[in-house]
Amino acid sequence: MAVLAIDQGTSGTKALVVADDGQLLSIAETPLRPDYFDGGGVEQDPAALLDSVLETGRRAIAQAGTPVSAVSVANQGESVLAWDRESGRPLSPVIVWQDRRADPQCLALAPDRRRIEQRTGLVLDSYFSAPKMSWLRDNITRRGVVTTTDSWIVHQLTGAFVTDRTTASRSLLADLDDGGWDAELLELFGLGGEDMPEIVDNDTIVGSTDAFGASMAVGGLIVDQQASLLAQHCLTAGTAKCTFGTGVFLLAHTGAVPVRSGVGLTSSVASTIRKSTGYCLDGQVYTAASAVRWLQDLGLISGPRELDSLAAADSAGAKCVPAFAGLAAPWWRSDATASFTGMTLSTGRGQLIAAVLEGIAAQTAELVDATIFDLGHPLSSLRVDGGLTASERLMQATADLTGLPVEVYPSVHATALGAAACARVAWEPSISIEEALGPRAPARVHEPRWSRERATEFREQWRAAAEANLPRGVHDVRS
Structure with missing residues (x-):
């Protein structure tokens, strides 16, 4: 059929x-x-x-x-x-x-x-x-x-x-x-x-x-x-995927029992099929493709296909917190706004584009860390899908900052x-969800290239920029 x-x-x-x-x-x-x-x-x-x-x-x-x-x-x-x-x-x-x-x-x-x-x-x-x-x-x-x-x-x-x-x-x-x-x-x-x-x-x-x-x-x-x-094929506890679309959405299967997050993630139903309910943890980045569209609206790129050709190999110290619609998990601060830091007169278009991509990857890495905390064990890989997975620059930044192999789904239509x-x-009714899905194989895998020390230093600087940009005196969901 x-x-x-x-x-x-x-x-x-x-x-x-x-x-x-x-x-x-x-x-x-x-x-x-x-x-x-x-x-x-x-x-x-x-x-x-x-x-x-x-x-x-x-x-x-x-x-x-x-x-x-x-x-x-x-x-x-x-x-x-x-x-x-x-x-x-x-x-x-x-x-x-x-x-x-x-x-x-x-x-x-x-x-x-x-x-x-x-x-x-x-x-x-x-x-x-x-x-x-x-x-x-x-x-x-x-x-x-x-x-x-x-x-x-x-x-x-x-x-x-x-x-x-x-x-x-x-x-x-x-x-x-x-x-x-x-x-x-x-x-x-x-x-x-x-x-x-x-x-x-x-x-x-x-x-x-x-x-x-x-x-x-x-x-x-x-x-x-x-x-x-x-x-x-995230059908069992501990498997996780991340979709890079209008926003970024990381979901990790937790099995037949819901897990209440201790660090600002959310828990919901993964699916109920054949009378069996599975649950998942999830976290969100509100702006990903919408941040890329912002770059496009400013004339820095003509479209997403130019990301890899125009992004600098190194953002040269520039950091972007792409909170154009606030920060979701694990902060849950709708009052947060986007920011660029670390810029100098030598910062050009390529560094700004790279900073936006690295900022999206850095927020994703925060979600990965929160997921690992709630699961109580590390992830072996991160399965990714969505239109922005076409950007090898973004996928490599995600691998570098999460420290995980990033397995790209073979279709943008997951x-x-x-x-x-x-x-x-x-x-x-006679077939299982596994049979309906068929076999799974990633189109490509991005292995981390950065050292743990380099990734840690970058993320500490990025996190400081994110925290510095939060309006003071407002409740933080994690407190």
């Missing part, structure tokens, strides 16, 4: 048709660009988002020229909107996961922070769904339902009102241990009485659609980062391929 996998992301929507032997039959992509506002607002047009899903899906199927049995959707995870359940009409913009306008909602819940974090495995931060839902209710509309984008997209396709376990676990509204909506948490966020979608496993068929042409089943729903965790595997296990 062939399946259609849709990866609905922040910067665009991809649709892949994948044969049952894993062969990629077609790819279609539609770019999307969020709107950024003063005050930390980040929004998307729901109509454009839905059009991108339908248009890319139809193009991919037309190009593949083969019948498709099922479609899966990988979603952004924490982006939300209000919409009318009767008509499906959106009642608000999509409030994107990067949006920071819900910070006051989190501040108001500070006395309940420990209780919320213990129950959900997450950090009380506006990155997650519930604060944005609360802000939307307070500032945009009280009408309709307010959900993550996946529920709206699936409703448009099938009429069902559902979300999956991985997405629910990213909301601050679900109990991590039992996986269900928590009435007390809903009340805390001012969402008591809201109509919440049914939570389904990641191998569930939720309906059918003819939106892409011939009728096909819809199932295997999953968060984008958990989809790439599957694609990278999320969609993980979603395709979910669609297969949803459609074919």
Whole structure:
């Protein structure tokens, strides 16, 4: 059977048709660009988002020229909107996961922070769904339902009102241990009485659609980062992957038991397939490809393909903390801003580009260290995917600063391929997720070249720059 996998992301929507032997039959992509506002607002047009899903899906199927049995959707995870359940009409913009306008909602819940974090495995931060839902209710509309984008997209396709376990676990509204909506948490966020979608496993068929042409089943729903965790064969405790996309997202599988982080990471559901739930730790860097786009907007590069040719081999002492949308794990400081330090009159374009790439790698290394602390043992390697893995300069910097071999996934479409595997296990109850995924082999491996001493010195300097740039007198989640 062939399946259609849709990866609905922040910067665009991809649709892949994948044969049952894993062969990629077609790819279609539609770019999307969020709107950024003063005050930390980040929004998307729901109509454009839905059009991108339908248009890319139809193009991919037309190009593949083969019948498709099922479609899966990988979603952004924490982006939300209000919409009318009767008509499906959106009642608000999509409030994107990067949006920071819900910070006051989190501040108001500070006395309940420990209780919320213990129950959900997450950090009380506006990155997650519930604060944005609360802000939307307070500032945009009280009408309709307010959900993550996946529920709206699936409703448009099938009429069902559902979300999956991985997405629910990213909301601050679900109990991590039992996986269900928590009435007390809903009340805390001012969402008591809201109509919440049914939570389904990641191998569930939720309906059918003819939106892409011939009728096909819809199932295997999953968060984008958990989809790439599957694609990278991170199925057992201690395996970890890192996706370099709009941001950087490191997830490490922790097995059948959730691990509450002691150093500012979050814990959520990795997947629930064949009635078996696995959990993962994760940490985020808010700006990666978006930092590269900033370089592009300034005219320092014409596009990501120029990164390796224009970046200097040595940043010559320049350091960048690319906190253009704040610092996520392990700091959780939305008030942090980006900075450059160590520059002189001899610092040129190449050194600035190199500093941005090394800054992204340095933040990633902080996530690796936090993951190792929580796991209680070292990682043997870091499996990576996403569009920015095309930059060998960035991947080498990541290997140098983490001290780990960096294994690059052979496709830039890991999320969609993980979603395709979910669609297969949803459609074919007799196969395992391992069979649906097929074999794994990295396209290339970057071994660390820097000495431990050099990496340590760089990271200490970078960390000092990051700490020096934090506004004082504000609560740090790690305290």
